[in-house]
Amino acid sequence: MFALSFLMVNVGHEFVIERSKLGNYAQDYLVAMSAAGLPWIFVALWLHFALPNSGLAWGSALLMARFAAPTSAGILFNMLEAAGFKETWLFRKAQILAIFDDLDTILLMIPLKMYLVGFKWELSFDAVFVTLCLGLAWQKLHKIRLQSSWRWTMFYAGLITACCEGLCFFTQGRIHIEVLLPAFVMGCMTRICAPEDDWCELLDEKREEDAKSLVSTLFMLLVGMSMPSLFTAAGHLTAGQMVYHVTVVSLLMILGKMMLLFCYRKEANLRTRLALSLGMCPRGEVGAGVIAISLGLGMQGPAVAVAVLSLAANLVLSTGFIMMIDRLMRSELPAEPSAPAELPAASATARNPRLRQRESKAWI
Template sequence: MKRVILLSALLLAGLVLSQVLPLLLSIPVWVSELREFITMVLLAYIMIEVGREFEINLKKKREYGWDYFVAATAAAFPWIFCSLYFYWILMPGAEASEKGPLVESLLVGRFAAPTSAGVLFSMLAAAGLASTWAFKKTRILAIFDDLDTVLLMIPLKVIIAGFVWQLGVDLVAIAFILIAGVKLYRKVSLPTSWPWVLLYSFSITAMSEGIYFLTKDPVTTVGSHIEVLLPAFVLGCIFKPSESKEEITTPGEDTPGSSDEETVGLIVSSAFMFLVGLSMPAAFGERRLVALEMGVLETLFHVVMITLLANIGKLFAAFCYRKEATFKERLAVSISLFPRGEVGAGVLAVSLSYGITGAHVTIGFLSLALNLILTGVFILIVKKLLEQKNIEKRFEQTVT
């Protein structure tokens, strides 16, 4: 639990600094871009390691189809709830873009859909839960959850900016990556020590950002942008297993692999959590990117309501997998999907890039920040639920 506390503290420290530093310093644009790049490199590292541990039975396509449905639904409910709240409660009487309040609400509300895979995997591993059914199921759902968000952002961008060839490239690239992952699963022999994984992470991020830079339209600001999460995860999946499988360590995991790999994993997780917190846009001062357009108490009320709706929507998974796990395990999976982070912030950043502003965007960012603050609490609840389940299981075994 010391690692959970450490990662939570770093996340909170980054969040506080994201609001304090703009008040004290004039931060150049290149510094923010460098921070974002490093964050994506660290996310890629985490996802490669997750992919290396990910076990896929290619004969169980129907089972994975059900997992995708659960993940897509768990992403859709928060999106629908938050979008309707924005549209019915916050948008009436507010000034909207030429696309109209409903389209704005649908785009901004999408921030509530994706789980932060990087934050989630780091925290669950740090809590010593990497060997549980809940972790393994959450790992599948979180990846499908983020994939669903990336895919659905394409038609939303089409509605906002019209169909542009860059979005077609995104679809083709995603399809190619997924097909390659299935065809090459555990067939590629490449070095997998931490310096090499770090190099792969840097290369994936550089390629992703480079393609976006080269294809970005200066007028619509739309570019072909493949999030690093998917290619990094697939790369980890296609690596042949190492001869000593126990040396693979999810970043932040309590169970040690090689000491170097474990140390680097903890450093990566720690830096990632800090930078995710630091990535939140300033809400105060002259350089703020989002602004409070209503009273503090009214804003706080809406932030709490949006946060509740976003997390209630994730509870759908608790009513699935009844034949596989107890209710407490399934509830633990649902709560594990609560953490939001870099993907949700990216959705809101897209909204800002299209000139969408207003109370709904500000409340979206503040809700995201609140969820980040509560990440440690969510993980502690998950750990408590799984500990109670294990106690009950040991009691049943003792009685029988």
């Protein structure tokens, strides 16, 4: 939960809304919700109807299948930026959609839990808490002066985790707030440093990325260690049946994202829309978090093994998705202007304009 909280604070840092374009964002949210909803429904149907002699009940299937919905914002942003697509329409649109479908997944966890365990008064506390969090995120979006280095982000993550777990402990488990939303809101409220801000801590981008990569690795390791034995969870499924179900679920996860081919037809050609669809295919920390939450709610059986192996297969395929995007989009990238030989290499300081300004003055 601590590692997941750290990652979600960083997702919140990337969440930016221009209030003058709310109409466009409403359209993007509906698109993101659909692109997350179709894989979810496809996989839930498969887990409910197709697993032999062990199909999940609807509530359990809907909760477990939600791992297939959210795009991994961290994997997507880092890989697209490394491939040179940061200044393209594809990157900007993928950034909005990935964060929106992560947010959609976080919000949907509450009604899914209600559907699974039935309505209890404690869940009304969740609804009130979610409303307050969303109100704070909207009113204080990147307005509160909070340091955003990896050390401070770890402090925020630890504080959020301690509060959520402490509340669960003192209420004897009756009230359990997941760290996903409060951590995301903490990142949203943090003001991103501007060039004129003297109070900001100058960030070392390499160390920031190294810290995020290390925590992401630790998180996925801990999620894997939290899984029940796949040999035990597989139950009566043979190796061939397991491969078959994992393959079908993986294809359904990809197929659901292909609905983006039918969106943004006035803004992008077919190749770009296909590249956008492929860009939304990688799953990661939020999907793994959904599996961990499902296990905490008592999910077990072959569906758990299928979900875990499908997520692992998708992580392996992430590089392939980016390579396919590169083939589709390479010819559409703008030509880079020639630079003098003595011009220093571009620094990776996109998140801290003050650092860019200092480097620029030093070079001049």
